[in-house]
Amino acid sequence: MTELNGVMLQYFQWYLTPADTHxxxxxxxxxxxxxxxxxxxxxxxxxxxxxxxxxxxYAAYDLYDLGEFDQKGSVQTKYGTREEYLAAIRAAQQxxxxxxxxxxxxxxxxxxxxxEFAAIATSPPDRHPLQSDVEMIQxxxxxxxxxxxxxxxxxxxxxxxxxxxxxxxxSGDRPLLYQLKDKTHETExxxxxxxxxxxxxxxxxxxHAEVQTELNHWGEWFLTTTGVDGFRLDGVKxxxxxxxxxxxAHVRRFAPPKLFAVGDYWADDVESLHxxxxxxxxxxxxxxxxxxxxxxxxxRAGGHFDMRRILFGTLMREQPSLAVTFVENHDSQPLQLMxxxxxxxxxxxxxxxxxxRREGYPCVFYGDYVGGxxxxxxxxxxxxEVWLNSHRWLIDKFLYARQHYAHGEQYDYFTHPDCxxxxxxxxxxxxxxxxxxxxxxxxxxxxxxxxxxxxxxxDLTEHVPEPVQTNELGWGDFSCNxxxxxxxxxx
Numbered sequence: 001m002t003e004l005n006g007v008m009l010q011y012f013q014w015y016l017t018p019a020d021t022h023x024x025x026x027x028x029x030x031x032x033x034x035x036x037x038x039x040x041x042x043x044x045x046x047x048x049x050x051x052x053x054x055x056x057x058y059a060a061y062d063l064y065d066l067g068e069f070d071q072k073g074s075v076q077t078k079y080g081t082r083e084e085y086l087a088a089i090r091a092a093q094q095x096x097x098x099x100x101x102x103x104x105x106x107x108x109x110x111x112x113x114x115x116e117f118a119a120i121a122t123s124p125p126d127r128h129p130l131q132s133d134v135e136m137i138q139x140x141x142x143x144x145x146x147x148x149x150x151x152x153x154x155x156x157x158x159x160x161x162x163x164x165x166x167x168x169x170x171s172g173d174r175p176l177l178y179q180l181k182d183k184t185h186e187t188e189x190x191x192x193x194x195x196x197x198x199x200x201x202x203x204x205x206x207x208h209a210e211v212q213t214e215l216n217h218w219g220e221w222f223l224t225t226t227g228v229d230g231f232r233l234d235g236v237k238x239x240x241x242x243x244x245x246x247x248x249a250h251v252r253r254f255a256p257p258k259l260f261a262v263g264d265y266w267a268d269d270v271e272s273l274h275x276x277x278x279x280x281x282x283x284x285x286x287x288x289x290x291x292x293x294x295x296x297x298x299x300r301a302g303g304h305f306d307m308r309r310i311l312f313g314t315l316m317r318e319q320p321s322l323a324v325t326f327v328e329n330h331d332s333q334p335l336q337l338m339x340x341x342x343x344x345x346x347x348x349x350x351x352x353x354x355x356x357r358r359e360g361y362p363c364v365f366y367g368d369y370v371g372g373x374x375x376x377x378x379x380x381x382x383x384x385e386v387w388l389n390s391h392r393w394l395i396d397k398f399l400y401a402r403q404h405y406a407h408g409e410q411y412d413y414f415t416h417p418d419c420x421x422x423x424x425x426x427x428x429x430x431x432x433x434x435x436x437x438x439x440x441x442x443x444x445x446x447x448x449x450x451x452x453x454x455x456x457x458x459d460l461t462e463h464v465p466e467p468v469q470t471n472e473l474g475w476g477d478f479s480c481n482x483x484x485x486x487x488x489x490x491x
Contacts, residue, residue, distance in 0.1 A: 005402050006361060007037060008100070012044040013367035013388070014330040015374035016078065018053045023080035026088040030095040037399030040098035040260075042232050042363065046077065046085050050110030050201075053078050056330070058234060059201075060104040062145050063218050064152040066225075071147035072110065089226055098229035100260060101222070105215055105247065106238045108157065109201040111140030114169055117159040118181035121168075134181050137168040141202055152221060155214045163203045206243040219251035230260030233284065237265045237272075241279035248283055262286065262324045266331065266338060268293045270313045277322055288315040288323045288360065292340065295327055295353075299346035303441035303483070306417045310353065320359035327351055328365040334386045335376040344389045345483055348461075349438045351391065352485045355398040356436050357422065358410045369395055397460050397487065405434035405489050411449060413437075419444030421478065425451040435478045438485035445479035456491040467491060 016022055026041075033041070045057025048065035052072035055061075065071055067081040075081065080088075089099050119137045143157035164179040183205065205211055222228075236244055244263065252259050261284035265276055270290045277286065291314040298305035315323035327350040331338040342350055347368060354362040371390030378384050408427035414420045421437035433450040435457065450457070450470060457468045457476060463486050470476040480486040 005406060006039040007355065007399060007402065008040045008042055008324070008361065008363040009033060009038045009369065010326070010329055010363055010365050011041045012079075012330065013365070013372055014056055014333060014336055015372060015376070016044075016056075018076070018078055021080060021084075022078070023084035023088040027084075027091040030088075030092045030097060033092075034095040034097050036396055037403050038097060038364070040100060040229070041092055042100045043088075043102060044079060045102045045104060045234075046079065046226075047104075048072055048077055057102065058104055059109040060107065061110040061143075062148060063104075064221070065145070065148060069145075069147040069151075071145065086226060089228060093227070093229075098260070099226075100230040100232050100262070101226065101228045102232045102234060103222075104234045105204065105244075106206070106235045107201065107203050108143060108162075111142055111157075111202065112144045112146060113140065113142040114138045115141045115159045117141070119165070119168075119178040120181065121171075121176045121178055137165075137178055138170060139165040139167055139178070139202070140169075141165065153214065153217060155210075155217075157202075161205055161208055161211050163205045165202050167201065203238070206239045212243075212246070215247060216250045219247060220254045223251055223254045229256060230262075233261060233263045236263035236276065236284075236286075237267065241276050245280050245283050260285075265289070270315060270318060273315055274319070277319060282322055285322045285324050285361065286315060287329075287363075288325045290314045291316050291323075291325055291354075292327065292329075292332060292342070295342045295346065295350040296332075296340045298440060299341075299343035299350075301440075303418065305440060307420045307438075307440050308414045308417060310420070316354075316357075316360045323360040324363055325354040325360035326363040326365065327354065328368055329363075330365075330367075333365075333367055333388070335378050335384060344391075346440070347389075347391050348394050349440065349485045351395055351398055352436055352438060352487065355395075355402050356406050356424075356434070356487065358406075358424070364395060394461060401434060401460055401487050401489065404430065405432050407432070413446050413448050415446075416444065418442060419446065419480070421446045421448055423448050423450050425449075432490060433474075435476070435488040436485065437478050437480045437488070439480050439482055441482060443480065443482045445477055447475060447477050449473070449475050450488075452490060457488040458491050460487040460489050461485065 046066050048062045048071050049055025049057050050059040050061045052074040066085050067076045092099050116138050118134050141159040163183045166177050263284050263286050265286050273286050311317040316325050332340045367388040368391050372388035375385050406424050407430040409425045412422045418441040419439040424434045426432040433452045435448050435450050451474045453472050453474045455470050463481050463484050468476045478488050
């Protein structure tokens with residue numbers, strides 16, 4: 001994707017409402033998004049969740065219900081109806097945008113009936129050692145989808161299709177998780193994540209032959225129904241990596257030749273990501289979570305973060321061809337589960353780093369692009385009001401620069417703890433040049449090579465008004481304001 005200078009937009013944030021008519025909005029916005037410089041859209045989960053129109057989609061109930069059946073209190077999902085979803089995909093693709101569907105294959109929520117089965121209780125957060133003998137429990141593990149009545153698939157889910165559950169109807173107030181008798185942890189899952197492996201209602205047993213057949217069938221059906229160009233796979237750290245390889249290998253037989261796939265592996269240590277990539281043979285990309293945390297820490301360091309190390313310990317630096325880079329997303333935004341906010345002042349610097357460099361496949365967060373406003377309860381139990389600042393004006397500038405100037409050789413000038421920069425020298429198709437410089441503290445400047453002798457450069461961001469003239473060797477003294485970024489291109 002980097003050769004094409006592709007840019008993904010995460011086309012949602014957590015706090016959208018049904019009143020936003022999201023699928024309809026996309027139909028009207030798609031041409032403008034393509035014109036701005038986006039090449040792909042990551043859409044939220046389109047299937048029915050346990051909370052109906054209030055569900056973001058990650059509490060997956062029925063993967064076949066794309067807003068078609070009266071289930072969980074509504075026909076439509078939070079984002080609209082099946083017809084609106086398919087129309088939105090067509091509108092995006094006609095505008096030249098690829099569409100990636102968000103898919104949840106590791107858990108199900110909102111079972112239609114309770115079943116009794118043998119299980120072993122564990123006490124969170126540490127599930128080892130097991131805390132009880134085998135006991136008979138009751139949990140909502142029978143999924144019959146009565147509103148759909150067997151359309152698209154007559155498969156129903158039972159307790160033996162799951163590894164574990166996070167509830168027992170008669171457990172009282174005990175905060176217990178239950179592992180089904182004779183079931184084991186996903187053998188390839190990092191042990192550090194066993195403790196939160198069962199945070200969802202019913203954890204799918206991806207080793208079960210009937211489950212594999214049904215998920216393969218669903219993948220075929222979904223691809224032929226929607227015609228999407230790729231997948232964002234939710235919670236890949238909770239299932240064995242080889243399952244995703246097997247599933248992707250199957251569905252790719254029914255997909256476009258270059259079906260894209262990116263996994264959500266939320267871990268701040270890059271070694272966990274390397275291990276997953278090794279076990280999947282590089283068949284899917286991963287979001288660069290360590291890079292996000294570097295941005296988060298730098299934004300909160302009060303100018304004391306060593307910017308020379310901003311890319312250390314990241315996929316962007318160590319496996320750039322499989323890195324999907326991002327600044328913020330729906331999980332990290334304020335009041336969400338993985339809240340790790342990148343402070344607003346630093347976001348222009350972070351977006352310049354992912355959008356104007358050669359490495360990685362950048363993803364822009366919808367909340368950062370259009371802004372947002374919502375209320376929710378925080379971990380302190382209190383209600384909070386949140387405003388998401390729109391950075392669209394600068395992001396659009398960066399998208400323009402990425403299209404027209406972010407090409408060819410890249411020279412880095414990461415020589416100062418506060419102020420770093422790099423240049424792009426263009427190529428045969430784009431014989432131009434660009435210099436990027438940023439500072440996390442005081443104003444800064446750098447003597448950098450752009451390969452354009454005797455050329456006047458101006459700051460595309462309009463932060464620095466005075467132009468820069470390069471010398472006979474194509475070097476110039478480029479500057480930026482404190483806590484800011486400037487993008488210098490030929491006048």
